[in-house]
Amino acid sequence: MVTTLLDRIGLLVTNDPTLGDGSALGQLADAALVVDARGTVSWAGPSAQAPAADVRLDAGGRCVVPGFVDSHAHLVFAGDRAAEFTARMSGQPYAAGGIRTTVAATRDAPDEVLAANLARLVAELRRQGTTTVEIKSGYGLTVHDESRALALARAHTDETTFLGAHVVPPEYADDPSAYVDLVTGPMLDACGPYARWIDVFCEDGAFDSDAARAVLTAGLARGLGARVHANQLGPGPGVQLACELGAASADHCTHLDDVDVAALADSATVATLLPGVEFSTRSPYPDARRLLAAGVTVALATDCNPGSCYTSSMPFCIALAVREMRMTPAEALWAATAGGAAALRRTDVGRLAPGSRADLVLLDAPSYVHLAYRPGVPLVTDVWAGRPPATR
Numbered sequence: 001m002v003t004t005l006l007d008r009i010g011l012l013v014t015n016d017p018t019l020g021d022g023s024a025l026g027q028l029a030d031a032a033l034v035v036d037a038r039g040t041v042s043w044a045g046p047s048a049q050a051p052a053a054d055v056r057l058d059a060g061g062r063c064v065v066p067g068f069v070d071s072h073a074h075l076v077f078a079g080d081r082a083a084e085f086t087a088r089m090s091g092q093p094y095a096a097g098g099i100r101t102t103v104a105a106t107r108d109a110p111d112e113v114l115a116a117n118l119a120r121l122v123a124e125l126r127r128q129g130t131t132t133v134e135i136k137s138g139y140g141l142t143v144h145d146e147s148r149a150l151a152l153a154r155a156h157t158d159e160t161t162f163l164g165a166h167v168v169p170p171e172y173a174d175d176p177s178a179y180v181d182l183v184t185g186p187m188l189d190a191c192g193p194y195a196r197w198i199d200v201f202c203e204d205g206a207f208d209s210d211a212a213r214a215v216l217t218a219g220l221a222r223g224l225g226a227r228v229h230a231n232q233l234g235p236g237p238g239v240q241l242a243c244e245l246g247a248a249s250a251d252h253c254t255h256l257d258d259v260d261v262a263a264l265a266d267s268a269t270v271a272t273l274l275p276g277v278e279f280s281t282r283s284p285y286p287d288a289r290r291l292l293a294a295g296v297t298v299a300l301a302t303d304c305n306p307g308s309c310y311t312s313s314m315p316f317c318i319a320l321a322v323r324e325m326r327m328t329p330a331e332a333l334w335a336a337t338a339g340g341a342a343a344l345r346r347t348d349v350g351r352l353a354p355g356s357r358a359d360l361v362l363l364d365a366p367s368y369v370h371l372a373y374r375p376g377v378p379l380v381t382d383v384w385a386g387r388p389p390a391t392r
Contacts, residue, residue: 001044004388005053007032010061013327014044015338015351024338025330026353033064035358039386042354055217057388065333065368067131067359067383068314069340069350072161072301074252075121076149077139078113081307082333085280094233094281098307099139106139106149115152121304122156124312129380131359132340132349134301136199138163143182143190150194159344161197161227162188165215169207180211183217192222201229202238203312209237212237216245225345231255232277243267249299249343252277252392254286265294270343273335274303275320276311288325299339300332319375329369360384 001329009257012031029159034043042053084098106114118135126366135153140146146164153160164183172179188198198219201269202212204246206229225248230238232252242250243263248352251272263365264271271291278285282324291298300317303309311317320334341350347358362382370379382389 001039002054004035005032005050005056006035006059007047007050007056007175008061008063009047009059010330011063011368012044012352013063013065013333013368014353015066015334016353019044019353023330024334025349030068030105031064033352033358035384035387038091039358041352041356041358044353059362061366063363063365063367063370064352065306065363066337066350066352066363067385068129068336069132069299069338069344070125070130070301070304070314071134071249071299071340072274072303073125073133073341074134074138074163074303074305075118075133075135076103076114076137076153076192077306078108078109078117079306081310084307085310088281094283100250100308102139102168103141103167103169107142111148111152114149115155118152118156121312125302125304125314126383127380128313128315129361129383129392130312130314131361131383132159132344132346133157134161134197134344135161136161136163137191138166138199140193141166141169143187146187147190147194149161150191154194158196160195161199162191162195162219162224163201164191165198165200165207165212167201174379176211180214182206183215188218188222192224195224197227198224199227199229202241203229203233203236203353205233209241212238212241213245216241216247220245226250231260239263243269247347248345251301251303252279252286252292254284256287256290261290261294261296264296266292270297270299270339272299272301272343274301274309274317275325276309276317276336277303278324279320280309280311285324288321288327288331292327296368297339297342298331298335299343300335300338301343315379316375319372322372323375330374332372333368358386
C-alpha cells in the first residue's frame, strides 16, 4: 500500500482542460503524476513540481495517455467466421445474417470454451491499451445462453450489456413477437442481475421501432441503462429512438439524416462510431466531421466480434478514424478515451486527473499522434489498470 510517482513523462494527456495547455486533451509536456494506494490519481503536473512518493518510476520521455475505453464489444462467443470475411472481400455484401452462425456455435459450446475465449480476448484488448471494456451478450438468444454469457462477462467487467434482441433466432422466425415477449419477460428476468445495460439491434432484418421500444422500455423499467445499435445498414428509427429514450449511446450511426444529427446534438446520447466494421465489411464510413461540427459527443469503439469486425485494437480504430473519417488525431484519441467513458456514463475513467482511476497507457512514442502516424506498430509498452502492473 504505497504511493507511486510516474516521472519524466514526455507528454501527458489528461483529458482535463483545466490542466496543461487548456485544450480538450489537457496536454502537459515534461510531466509527472502520482497514484495513491487505492489506484487513484492524486496529482498531475510538471515534473519539476512533483511531490514525493514512496516509489518513483521513470517513463523515459514516453507519451502517457488515458487507458482506452472500449464501449462496444461482443466477446462471448464460439466459432469462426473467416469464410464469411473471405466472401465479403470477394464482393459479397454484409447483411448481418452470419450472426445466426455464431449463435449456433455459441449454444453448442461448453462454459469452459466460452470462458477461455473471452479471457483471451480481454487479455488481447488489455495488451493494446484498453483498460475498460463493455461486453455484450447476444450470441445465445435463449434464457440459459444469454444469462450464462453475461455471468461469464461479469467476471471481467462491470460494463455488461444484455443484447437478447440481437436478431430473432431461427426457432422464432415465424413468430418474432413471441421472441420479443421472451426477451422482455423471462430472459430479462434471468439476465437483469448480471447486466448494467440493455441493447437492441434496431435495423431492417432485426428489430423494428416498435419491438426495439418494447425491449428498451422493459429494460429501463428494470433499472438498466439503454444502448442502441442504430442506423448501421441503412436509414432507420434507431438514432431518434435512442435519443428519445435517453440512451447512453447510439452505436454505428453510419446512415444519418439531418433530423438524426439534430436529435443527437440536442441530447446526452453519445454517437459511438465503429470504423473497424466499415473496414471489415467494405461499407461507407460514418461522417464523423458532420457529427463533430454539430456538437455531438463522439466515441470510438472496436465492436470486436467474430463476424463484422474481428479486431480488438483501439489503436487501429484510432488510425482508421483519422484516415477514413477525417478526425484529427486529438479528436480520435479523445473519442477513444473520454468519449468512450461518456458512452458508459463514467467519470472515473477516460482521463488522468486528480480523482480519476490511474488507468493509463505508456506509448513508445513522443506523442499520441503516432497512434495514427504509425498504424499497425505495437506502440503500447505498458498498461496500468489502477496501478503499475508489477504491483497488481
